[in-house]
Structure formats: structure tokens, C-alpha cells
Amino acid sequence: MSRTALRICPLCEATCGLSVTVEDAAADGPHGEGGGRITAARGDRDDVFSKGFLCPKGAAFGQLDSDPDRLTRPLVRRDGRLREASWDEAFAAVQAGLRQVIEEHGADSVAVVLGNPNVHTVAGALYPPVLLSTLRTRNFYTASTVDQMPKHVSSGLLYGDPLAIPVPDLDRTDHLVVIGANPMDSNGSLCTAPDFPGRLRALRRRGGRLTVIDPRRTRTARIADRHLAIRPGTDALLLFAMVRVLFDEGLVDPGEPAGRISGVAEVERLAADFAPEAVATACEVPAEEIRGLARELAAAGRAAVYGRVGSSTVEFGTLTSWLVDVLNILTGNFDRPGGIMFPLSATGAAPRPPKPGRGFALGRWHSRVSGHPEAKSELPLAALAEEIDTPGQGPGHPGAPAGPVRAVLAIAANPVLSAPDGARLDRALADVFMVSVDPYLNETSRHADVVLPPPPPSRSAHHDFAFNALAVRNQVRYTRPVLPLADGRPDECEIHARLILCAGGQDGADPALVDAMVIDTALGKAAGDPHSPVHGRHPADLARELTGRTGAERRLDMMLRLGPYGDGFGAQPGGLTLAGLLEHPHGIDLGPLTPRVPGVLRTRSGAVELCPEPLVAEAARLRAGLAARPGGLLLVGRRHLRSNNSWMHNVPALTGGSNRCTVQVHPDDAARLGLTDGGLALLAGDGGELEVPVEITDTVRPGVVSMPHGWGHDRPGTRMAVAAADPGANVNQLHDGARLDVLSGTAVLNALPVRLAPAPEEPAARPAGPA
Ligand SMILES: Nc1nc2c(c(=O)[nH]1)N[C@H]1C(S)=C(S)[C@@H](COP(=O)(O)OP(=O)(O)OC[C@H]3O[C@@H](n4cnc5c(=O)[nH]c(N)nc54)[C@H](O)[C@@H]3O)O[C@H]1N2
Ligand SMILES: Nc1nc2c(c(=O)[nH]1)N[C@H]1C(S)=C(S)[C@@H](COP(=O)(O)OP(=O)(O)OC[C@H]3O[C@@H](n4cnc5c(=O)[nH]c(N)nc54)[C@H](O)[C@@H]3O)O[C@H]1N2
Ligand code: SF4
Ligand SMILES: [Mo]
Secondary structure, three states: OEEEEEEEOOOOOOOOEEEEEEEOOOOOOOOOOOOOEEEEEEEOOOOOOOOOOOOHHHHOHHHHHOOOOOOOOOEEEEOOEEEEOOHHHHHHHHHHHHHHHHHHHOHHHEEEEEOHHHHOOHHHHHOHHHHHHHHOOOOEEEHHHHOOHHHHHHHHHHHOOOOOOOEEOOOOOOEEEEEOOOHHHHOOOOOEOOOHHHHHHHHHHOOOEEEEEOOEOOHHHHOOOEEEOOOOOOHHHHHHHHHHHHHHOOOOOOOHHHHHEEOHHHHHHHHOOOOHHHHHHHHOOOHHHHHHHHHHHHHOOOEEEEEOHHHHOOOOHHHHHHHHHHHHHHOOOEOOOOOEEOOOOOOOOOOOOOOOOOOOOOOOOEOOOOOOEOEOOEOOHHHHHHHHHOOOOOOOOOOOOOOOOOEEEEEOOOHHHHOOOHHHHHHHHOOOEEEEEOOOOOOOHHHOOEEEOOOOHHHOOEOOOOHHHHEOEEEEOOEOOOOOOOOOOOOHHHHHHHHHHHHOOOOOOOOHHHHHHHHHHHHHHHHOOOOOOOOOOOHHHHHHHOOOOOHHHHHHHHHHHHOOOEOHHHOOOOOEOHHHHHOOOOOEEEEEOOOOOOOOOOOOOOOEEOOOHHHHHHHHHHHHOOOOOOOOEEEEOOOOOOOOOOOOOOOHHHOEOOEOOOEEEOHHHHHHHOOOOOOEEEEEEOOEEEEEEEEEOOOEOOOEEEOOOOOOOOOOOOOOHHHHHOOOOOHHHHOOOOOEEOOOOEEOOOOEEEEEEEOOOOOOOOOOOOO
């Protein structure tokens, strides 16, 4: 019997609605899942946001969902080998291992590592904050510090809230400037917009302009009106020069929010050093192009500057992320339709009267070994290996943990491939007590003492807690699991809840207690808040009103009801509730983005603080480096439409074709270096060297080479047969982990100096392989 069901795609930030064909089966499926499987996936034409769009990854949802290499039972290490165990045995092992480390070495000796899929799962949104407050460790690491942390820091400094990230109002802008992003392949990031390609085409159709700044002629650059093939790592210079042009030519006009912005004159003084002529050589972009772009931005009715990974994972990532917003603000494109705007998510905080906030602090504590400042309570993922493998107390950095990390809880994370110098982390992880919450036995989880596999997405509920706060249109959608769990198998929320109990030494207690405690605390807080619609009501009475089949659903119901569109537990009749949302399986459209300043601001002054002190210091550092002009090859990354970071190379439908791990080289560089297309090259960086097949293409500019990340699936002890058959090489082995954007602790993954030569005839001795 087959039927169709709806499911939001969890595979990238676009959050498309899928209509899946389900083949039900009574018994357990072939791989120990509950009965049934997904046999096809199409775009849901009635989805209020994605309107039928889907990409090749969404189309492969069924294959990805029923990948036979997915783990179905927990694994526990006994006598050095990972063996299948019962869930109770696995959690008992987790608690014993964690409690021993905590009791002997203290709370900070446990590191929590959260990977990217946590922003795509309900469990990843709801439980890690509780886990962290239970563990109370300063060793907290996430994929943000190999990704968007610079944007959090810049938002924290500008707006007082690191989570207040304005997004380009794609559907209403007249000129979009894309810096270091390739949404035609990535489907967009920090800008949730199903059918990003269609939205870009619509921009062109309505007479708007698209400018792309990228060292590669990406698929996004190919549909643009203007492509500036900048020298990698120099965007801060180019953007500063644009700011200078705006001031020089009297084009600064912040518009409506002007009365709420401080520090404009200070920014003008900072920009004085960055005339277009002064930066043109370093950026390898003619001064007139820079001037022209600044003028066009100021002249556009409604324009938005948008920067992503290539503007973030670079030496001046925070400065660049800040300059993106500065340009939007100075040209009057901040917080207005067609510019950059703050979404209002259905589970976010309800708007309240503006008041000065607590501001945003950096460096409240530091890492032990290298003294990296925390940012948003996180330490740099690039520093995890040294925090494990360096003994002793360290030189006494302020607020640093007292000793090394001795246990690692990795949830949906594969840092052995995604972080710099994975080989070092690979060795270090072998020596700690480790728990992985991961569906695969991969390069990272193979080191775990306990692996806790979550069920596949078809058997998980879905709501985009994270991405609705970054979406180009306000809307809300929720989908329940489309297939049942196998008997006794916990969903990922229950896995997280039990992990929290283990961390607190309470294994065996009812995991529902975790949700009950969160609900009790949140309702207590709301009841005590004079601005809340439930002010003065009894938390226990409110809790009884919550609906939902699971603790996570009850929490969603609570957040919706207290949120900006909520029913306020009856105070706003007709407002959102979980029950109401379930009546709209294709979602509820909540309208276009609306201005949110000053309500969204949390700075101490209550204003947008345009020129924060830490960035003044960074600007000085940028200026100091302007004179030096290192030549040589620079490495940048790239993403392939049919891939996602490190974990989709095991899905046959997504492999092959142009989705290959090659080093792309411009024909001029290839000729100069004696490289041939398809031949092997030796690529070397600070951290190591790799042999990689050469792909000669003029889509990379001269002086730039490009390699994708997430490859290197050739380690023993993994269970990903398809990926292992075409393993590729791990580009992050070229990075030694020492280069960071200093303010945010984000690894420099783009604009890395590298050397390239034909590989020697005899295969070179490879860098030390996996243990
Ligand atoms: N050189 C270079 N390196 C990069 C980047 C780059 O551009 N260049 N990009 C960086 C970026 S932007 C990011 S976000 C990071 C990503 O870094 P990571 O988050 O470490 O990498 P992923 O490959 O996304 O790995 C996710 C892990 O989650 C598991 N997983 C998948 N689905 C689920 C699920 O539903 N539940 C659970 N519990 N686990 C699941 C996968 O099996 C995998 O082990 O990589 C970064 N690394
Ligand atoms: N298909 C696919 N989709 C994905 C992912 C994936 O792996 N595959 N990963 C997901 C994740 S975790 C994320 S964070 C997003 C990322 O989404 P995007 O940021 O759109 O993705 P990238 O393709 O990494 O784009 C970065 C671009 O920056 C360019 N670049 C590199 N260095 C510089 C520089 O110094 N200056 C400028 N101006 N440009 C530079 C690169 O050439 C590249 O084209 O994508 C998400 N979606
Ligand atoms: S763009 Fe593709 S991977 Fe991303 S949510 Fe949509 S269907 Fe899924
Ligand atoms: Mo990312």
C-alpha cells in the first residue's frame, strides 16, 4: 500500500516542503527501522513557502532516508571494539563514562561539540541548551566557528544580540550584492529562501540587478549582471573602500532608523584610510569598479548586501561581516522592505516595548592552551584538538579551564573532516571518553565509546526553529513523522533527553522529566513577566493546557502560544497553537518581513552601535597589512549542489558526475606549473599536503585554486561503503588550525596560502594516515 505524506526537507537551510510517497509495511523494515519506507519525494506545490520547489538532494530523500549504512542500534566499545548493545546498556555506559570524568577532573573536562545538523533537527534546537546548563562546561564547540560565528559577533556588537541577523529581503530588492556565497548551489545560508535560484531570476525579471563578488565564476556569478573576481581574503578592503566612497560623495543616508544609530562619524574616520585606489591592487579589482558599485548601491531604490561563507571563514571575517551591515545601514537599506530585515519567527520572543539591553560581551573566558577568547560562549572548533592533547594547566589565560578535555560529547558533528587539521583531532579523539549521537559510523564517530544513532528523518518530526528566524518570509510549518519508529527505538529528542539525564547522573529517570522541567521554568518566567500575555497566571494551569503527543511537541505548543503570533494561552483568541498549526499541513503564511527596529535592539545604549571598539582595533590591523602584498596561490572552497558537507557521499543518487573532489586550477596557472587536466597534483598548506586530481577550468581566477570540503572517507573502522569507494581527500588537512578570525575564533578556511606542483611519479608518502 502506498500513500503520500508531507515532510519538510531537513537537508539544507531552504526548508522546502516535500510530498513523499510512503510504502507502508507492517513488520520492521529491512534494516531494523520501523516498517515502511519512502519511495519518492516531490516538491509540495501547496507549501506556503517553497511552493513545489525541490533540488536533487530533496529528490534523493528516500534513498538518503533508507541508506543501509545507517546505524539502527547503539554501539558500545568493549575490549576496544564497537559492538551493538541495547539502549539501556548504551546509556548506562554513557553515564558511567561521563560521571567518572566529571568526578575526577571537573565539569570543564567534558567538551560538547555540536555539528551542523543540530540546526536542522527539533532535538538539536530544544535540548543542547539544557545539556549545557546541566554540564556547566566552558569547553563548548560548534560548527559555527568553521562557519558563521563572525556574523553572530558582528550582530552582537551592532545590535546587542548575536542572534539578531538581518537577511536580504530577496523578493523585494532592486539590487542584490552577493559576497562569498553561491546560493545557486548551496540553496542559500543565513537567508532561508526555498527556490533561491527562482528568486534570483525573479529579481532580474523585475528589472533588478545582481552583483556577485567571488574569486570563482560560480553558477550564481554566471547569472549576475556584474561579477567581481576578487582576490580571496580582501573583501574587507573592498567594502571599506565602498564605505569611503559613500562618505566622499555625500551618498550616506541611513533613512528612517538614523535617529537610532550611533558612531557614524567614527566609521567615516576609519574608512578614510581605504580609498579605492589604496585597495585596488590588493583586491585586484579596479578602483573605478569599486566606486561604481558604491554609487549604484546608493542609487538603487532598494538594495541589499549579503555575505556568506567566503566572507566569513577568512582572516577578517568579523570585520567583513560587520562591513556588510554597515553598507546596508549607510545606504538606507537597513530594516526596510527590499533591504536587509529581521524576520519574526513564530517561536521567537514576542515583540515588547524597546528598552536598553545588556549588550554583548566577548572574551568572558579563554581557551586554556592558546588563550582564544570565547565568543557566544563557544571556543574555536579549531582549538579542540590542542585542548585534548596538550597536558597541564596552560599558561593561565583568564578564565581558562584548568586542565585538558577528557570526554567529548559529539552531537551531529564530524569535526575530523570539517575542522582544520583533522588528523590531529583524529589522534586526540582516540584518547578520550567519547559519545557520538550520529546515524553513521564515520571519521569522527569511529572514535566513540558509545554511538547513539538517531532514527532517519522520515521517522522524526520537523520544525525549523533556527531557520524561521532567518527566513525571507514569515511563515510557520510543522510536520510529524511520516513513518513509525521500530519498537523500543527512541527518537532523537528522547536520545538527547536521556543524555541530559546521564550528564546529571540520573540515568533511569523518565526522560519526560526534562521537558516538564523546561516547560515549568519557561512558564514560570512568562507568568512573572509583566509584558507577557500570561502574566500573573499559574504555571501549572498553563502547563495543563499544552497539547502534543511528545514532550517536544508540548514545548513547541508552548513556544508558539507565547510567541509573536500566539494565542497567549487564550489572551489572543485565534492566535497560533500547535493544534491550529496541525490543521494547516502545508504551513501558515505570516506575511512579508516588517521593520523591527528599535524593538529588536539589545545594546546597552538602545541604539545600533555602528562603530564598536573591537572592530576599530581590527580595522587598524587591516590597515597595517595593506602595504604587504603576498603573492602566491590562495585556496578557496566550493560546494556542489548534490552534496552537503561531509555526510552525503554515501547516497548513490548524489554521487558521481561533477560532484568530485578535485583541485580546480586556472589554465594559466596549470600551464605555468606543468599540470595536466586529470593528472595528480601535490597540494601543500601550513598543515600538510595532499595528492589530488587536477581539474583545469577558467571558472577559478588566476592565482586561486579551489577544493571542496567533507571528503577523505578512507579511514578504517568506518561504515559508509559508498563514500569509501570514492573517498577523496580531506582539504582541511592543509590547514594547521592556527589561523583564525581573532574576534570570533572562526577558522580561516578560505584564502589559505598553498603550493601546488605535479605529483611525483612514485606516489608520495601520504601524510600519516588514520590510526
Ligand atoms: N574547508 C572547509 N571546511 C568547512 C567548510 C568549508 O566551506 N570549507 N564549511 C564549514 C561549515 S559551513 C560547516 S556547517 C561545517 C560542518 O561541520 P560538521 O557539522 O562537523 O559536518 P557535517 O558534515 O555537517 O556533519 C554532520 C554530522 O551529523 C551527522 N548527522 C546527519 N544527520 C543527522 C541527524 O539527523 N542527527 C544527528 N545526530 N546527526 C546527524 C552526520 O552523519 C555527520 O556525522 O563544516 C565546515 N568545514
Ligand atoms: N549543495 C550544498 N548546499 C549546502 C552545503 C553543501 O555542502 N552543499 N552546505 C550548507 C552549509 S553548512 C552552509 S554554511 C551553506 C554555505 O552557503 P554558501 O556560503 O552559499 O556556500 P559556498 O558554496 O561555500 O560559497 C562560498 C563562496 O565564497 C567564495 N569565496 C571563497 N573565498 C572568498 C573570498 O575571500 N571572498 C569572496 N568574496 N568569496 C570567496 C567561494 O568561491 C564560494 O563560491 O551551504 C549549505 N548548503
Ligand atoms: S533546496 Fe533541496 S536540500 Fe534544500 S531544503 Fe530544498 S529540497 Fe531540501
Ligand atoms: Mo555551515
